[in-house]
Amino acid sequence: xxxxxxxxxxxxxxxxxxxxxxxxxxxxxxxxxxxxxxxxxxxxxxxxxxxxxxxxxxxxxxxxxxxxxxxxxxxxxxxxxxxxxxxxxxxxxxxxxxxxxxxxxxxxxxxxxxxxxxxxxxxxxxxxxxxxxxxxxxxxxxxxxxxxxxxxxxxxxxxxxxxxxxxxxxxxxxxxxxxxxxxxxxxxxxxxxxxxxxxxxxxxxxxxxxxxxxxxxxxxxxxxxxxxxxxxxxxxxxxxxxxxxxxxxxxxxxxxxxxxxxxxxxxxxxxxxxxxxxxxxxxxxxxxxxxxxxxxxxxxxxxxxxxxxxxxxxxxxxxxxxxxxxxxxxxxxxxxxxxxxxxxxxxxxxxxxxxxxxxxxxxxxxxxxxxxxxxxxxxxxxxxxxxxxxxxxxxxxxxxxxxxx
Amino acid sequence: xxxxxxxxxxxxxxxxxxxxxxxxxxxxxxxxxxxxxxxxxxxxxxxxxxxxxxxxxxxxxxxxxxxxxxxxxxxxxxxxxxxxxxxxxxxxxxxxxxxxxxxxxxxxxxxxxxxxxxxxxxxxxxxxxxxxxxxxxxxxxxxxxxxxxxxxxxxxxxxxxxxxxxxxxxxxxxxxxxxxxxxxxxxxxxxxxxxxxxxxxxxxxxxxxxxxxxxxxxxxxxxxxxxxxxxxxxxxxxxxxxxxxxxxxxxxxxxxxxxxxxxxxxxxxxxxxxxxxxxxxxxxxxxxxxxxxxxxxxxxxxxxxxxxxxxxxxxxxxxxxxxxxxxxxxxxxxxxxxxxxxxxxxxxxxxxxxxxxxxxxxxxxxxxxxxxxxxxxxxxxxxxxxxxxxxxxxxxxxxxxxxxxxxxxxxxxxxxxxxxxxxxxxxxxxxxxxxxxxxxxxx
Numbered sequence: 001x002x003x004x005x006x007x008x009x010x011x012x013x014x015x016x017x018x019x020x021x022x023x024x025x026x027x028x029x030x031x032x033x034x035x036x037x038x039x040x041x042x043x044x045x046x047x048x049x050x051x052x053x054x055x056x057x058x059x060x061x062x063x064x065x066x067x068x069x070x071x072x073x074x075x076x077x078x079x080x081x082x083x084x085x086x087x088x089x090x091x092x093x094x095x096x097x098x099x100x101x102x103x104x105x106x107x108x109x110x111x112x113x114x115x116x117x118x119x120x121x122x123x124x125x126x127x128x129x130x131x132x133x134x135x136x137x138x139x140x141x142x143x144x145x146x147x148x149x150x151x152x153x154x155x156x157x158x159x160x161x162x163x164x165x166x167x168x169x170x171x172x173x174x175x176x177x178x179x180x181x182x183x184x185x186x187x188x189x190x191x192x193x194x195x196x197x198x199x200x201x202x203x204x205x206x207x208x209x210x211x212x213x214x215x216x217x218x219x220x221x222x223x224x225x226x227x228x229x230x231x232x233x234x235x236x237x238x239x240x241x242x243x244x245x246x247x248x249x250x251x252x253x254x255x256x257x258x259x260x261x262x263x264x265x266x267x268x269x270x271x272x273x274x275x276x277x278x279x280x281x282x283x284x285x286x287x288x289x290x291x292x293x294x295x296x297x298x299x300x301x302x303x304x305x306x307x308x309x310x311x312x313x314x315x316x317x318x319x320x321x322x323x324x325x326x327x328x329x330x331x332x333x334x335x336x337x338x339x340x341x342x343x344x345x346x347x348x349x350x351x352x353x354x355x356x357x358x359x360x361x362x363x364x365x366x367x368x369x370x371x372x373x374x375x376x377x378x379x380x381x382x383x384x385x386x387x388x389x390x391x392x393x394x395x396x397x398x399x400x401x402x403x404x405x
Numbered sequence: 406x407x408x409x410x411x412x413x414x415x416x417x418x419x420x421x422x423x424x425x426x427x428x429x430x431x432x433x434x435x436x437x438x439x440x441x442x443x444x445x446x447x448x449x450x451x452x453x454x455x456x457x458x459x460x461x462x463x464x465x466x467x468x469x470x471x472x473x474x475x476x477x478x479x480x481x482x483x484x485x486x487x488x489x490x491x492x493x494x495x496x497x498x499x500x501x502x503x504x505x506x507x508x509x510x511x512x513x514x515x516x517x518x519x520x521x522x523x524x525x526x527x528x529x530x531x532x533x534x535x536x537x538x539x540x541x542x543x544x545x546x547x548x549x550x551x552x553x554x555x556x557x558x559x560x561x562x563x564x565x566x567x568x569x570x571x572x573x574x575x576x577x578x579x580x581x582x583x584x585x586x587x588x589x590x591x592x593x594x595x596x597x598x599x600x601x602x603x604x605x606x607x608x609x610x611x612x613x614x615x616x617x618x619x620x621x622x623x624x625x626x627x628x629x630x631x632x633x634x635x636x637x638x639x640x641x642x643x644x645x646x647x648x649x650x651x652x653x654x655x656x657x658x659x660x661x662x663x664x665x666x667x668x669x670x671x672x673x674x675x676x677x678x679x680x681x682x683x684x685x686x687x688x689x690x691x692x693x694x695x696x697x698x699x700x701x702x703x704x705x706x707x708x709x710x711x712x713x714x715x716x717x718x719x720x721x722x723x724x725x726x727x728x729x730x731x732x733x734x735x736x737x738x739x740x741x742x743x744x745x746x747x748x749x750x751x752x753x754x755x756x757x758x759x760x761x762x763x764x765x766x767x768x769x770x771x772x773x774x775x776x777x778x779x780x781x782x783x784x785x786x787x788x789x790x791x792x793x794x795x796x797x798x799x800x801x802x803x804x805x806x807x808x809x810x811x812x813x814x815x816x817x818x819x820x821x822x823x824x825x826x827x828x829x830x831x832x833x834x835x836x837x838x839x840x841x842x843x844x845x846x847x848x
Contacts, residue, residue, distance in 0.1 A: 017740060017835075018737055018741060021733050021734075022737060025730050025734060028730050031726075036723065064511070066515070228511075259522070259523045261525045276716065280720070282796070283720055287723050287727050288723075291726070291730050294434065294435075294727075294730055294731055294734050297427060297431070298737055301427065301737065301741065302741070357719070361719065
């Protein structure tokens, strides 16, 4: 394209204030957009981390005793017998804490007695033989608990050890990297041995132990040490609401001296767990979109102004032989210069902001792939914003040149 | 003269309705974004008891095990809670003007007249200074008096509990069963839910409705009932605790402690008291970690416990970047708009208007744009806040967090007015400097 850049540049430099202002907007827009999208992409990754349990079809009922006359053990047995008999219930179990709530017990387990050797922090989930079925968690190796292995209810159950545990694949890898953990013995803080009898796929337990999120272990134990227990129920798809309502009504009257503290679907906790990340993603995307919109309006405004102040010049060029597409090219290239200047400064600013975020808030360093994509994207929408004014410029008839203003 | 300028400005703005709408809209969007993020930030970082910031201190001692710090990510911080041994020992000091220890205890309320179902409530087990120390407002009655350790069965209800059990009437003197023990109601609070809940950030600075404090009972009832606390409990020695007595004398931390120290001298004396206690205990084989006794005021406490999430800080900065972009945009539009009207300005200058008058005239126009933008921005901000509130409500979190506070509105208005005027100064000034001759000639 035979486009003479010199006159274009000199006219740009003669009225530079508007161009500088637009370039500044582009600079800020690029820096904000690239870093915002980088943060949002990480949040989305965190949100999409699978819980590993069938939380969409599960609900929890929290039961607490009211007085010392409350016979927790038999109430719990009755509740489970009732729930397991309800049509549409796949599994039901009683636990000491609820998955995905962030609220529960974590313990340290060791490879050698006496708190020695490699260790790992473990999120505990107390359950019986129905635990795996209720959670929708499958075994990769080993076996489920046997009925005789389930430690019966006692007020001091948390002080007693268990002989067998089932762990997630992640936990098995943390404890025994590179070797098969099945059948190996680990020790609790008091030095009592526990055999790993099963390894499951990864799932999230009650407590959030940060990264990796899947250091969960099942303990074969009937809950109730604190005078309360949670009933976890898994239903066939679509039946959750109805079964939860009936179960709540039945359980409320089933045994004396107790209350139903609450009943929630597990999706309630899943929602709460991802809320912070989701809100941040929504807020950041909204503001970024608004910055881009305002910046595009700025580009559009400048191009429109330039076209309208140069009508006569355009007419003259048309009269001496410039084609429509030459006029369009002129304005698009002029806009491209402004865009490039803004984008160049924007790259520097984006990197600086990314560096500052990583130092100040410990975020991972900005991925350059995002910066490249951001530059291309901004360049593209910047040119699109100038397209309509440039088209209008091309439609200026050559006869304009022969008239005075 | 001003009236004339206003008329001129209106005329000029009406001549280019698209550009005017663009400017007003951009400013409004920028201001709305700032209002929303500022309000959220303010609500999350606000110190709900700022008037006592200089006298209230959280008490921490590093009683954690020798191997690793309590929080490996912040190794210099002492754990945020105390052991029962340390809390009761520090409570014996007479140096603080007021002092409290506390934990959370889940329980049930029964026996109110006409109550059919037991009510599950979150109780704050604390000591008598709690109410006076944190300026807790009472609707009826007051806190309990006398030594806590004598443990009179007295209870204080929140307004919400009193409303649902006693229909909002004065229930002082009535009795009610808390965990099947007969308690006498001695006080009913007026609605009180400081946000963030500075005095117990460990159990959640932004409590969900399910764990806000609904009743208040003397701390000693926890130990009398031999109840395990329902608040956060951390033990660094792994393994079981033999019995309740062993739990009380264990190194498990589960108690929050606050003291009121009216001046620096008392503060130093209490710090010395803590250090002396620490040294004596260390001689007996406790406190394996280095001396790290701290008195932390409320605003620092909120900061070191990460109550203000870095998310809201990042959002605040992004919103300000957005406002800057909007303002730059406005400067650009104003410049082009004024330059287009340059021939008219040339005529006015030729007819005798001074540069100063041209400048003032255009500044009036700028001020009108900025005012319209600010007002629209406020409306948009209010709408945005209700959107944010809807999002939070859907999550059941942060309760009534994002309310529109008047201070925030004042700030936003000032910000709007100042920033737009600043943005308008340059265009108004540059139009005043144009030499009139050139524009007259081309006519």
